[in-house]
């Protein structure tokens with residue numbers, strides 16, 4: 001299994017549509033958009049999966065095919081902080097893809113972008129995401145009550161963070177192909 005991270009491309013439209021069809025639980029993650037067709041997926045990639053000063057996104061690829069996503073958003077240079085997020089297509093879960101991708105992006109954020117603190121949050125009923133955060137070296141910092149609303153339900157969220165000065169986890173990082181990524 002050859003795992004890499006590289007920027008999303010509109011050529012990933014079929015792969016994104018397939019991942020969404022494969023993973024009903026991604027709907028909330030992707031803003032409840034209907035992305036099951038390549039046309040809709042392409043539009044989503046153009047609108048949301050690019051790069052700018054505040055956001056860097058990567059496809060998690062297995063043998064070149066996009067099967068997941070890891071991103072840094074809300075990149076803030078006053079305090080050198082950012083927010084991390086990730087997902088993996090349902091049929092590809094349980095093989096360490098998210099943990100390794102998150103650890104790789106964290107190393108990139110600290111070593112190349114010069115960020116100091118990365119944060120993320122998961123609903124407290126999402127133990128897999130909690131495992132990913134911990135495996136990638138993000139310590140739990142506390143519960144924010146009813147922070148997120150999906151449909152008519154609100155969810156408590158556990159915040160995790162990793163600092164540049166924290167020890168790196170013992171995880172094998174994956175190659176990160178940086179073309180098109182703005183480096184400070």
Ligand SMILES: CC(C)(COP(=O)(O)OP(=O)(O)OC[C@H]1O[C@@H](n2cnc3c(N)ncnc32)[C@H](O)[C@@H]1OP(=O)(O)O)[C@@H](O)C(=O)NCCC(=O)NCCS
Pocket residue numbers: 025026029086087088089092093094095096097098099100121122123126127128129131132135
């Ligand atoms: C969370 C998610 C990204 C994990 O992706 P993944 O590639 O399977 O993650 P990994 O294989 O690196 O690690 C998953 C860990 O969760 C554990 N896990 C999976 N399901 C679990 C469950 N129901 N309860 C407890 N642990 C669980 C696995 O055992 C593994 O832990 P381990 O390494 O200690 O064995 C994936 O499930 C997903 O995309 N979910 C929907 C979107 C989402 O929740 N994104 C995160 C939002 S904060």
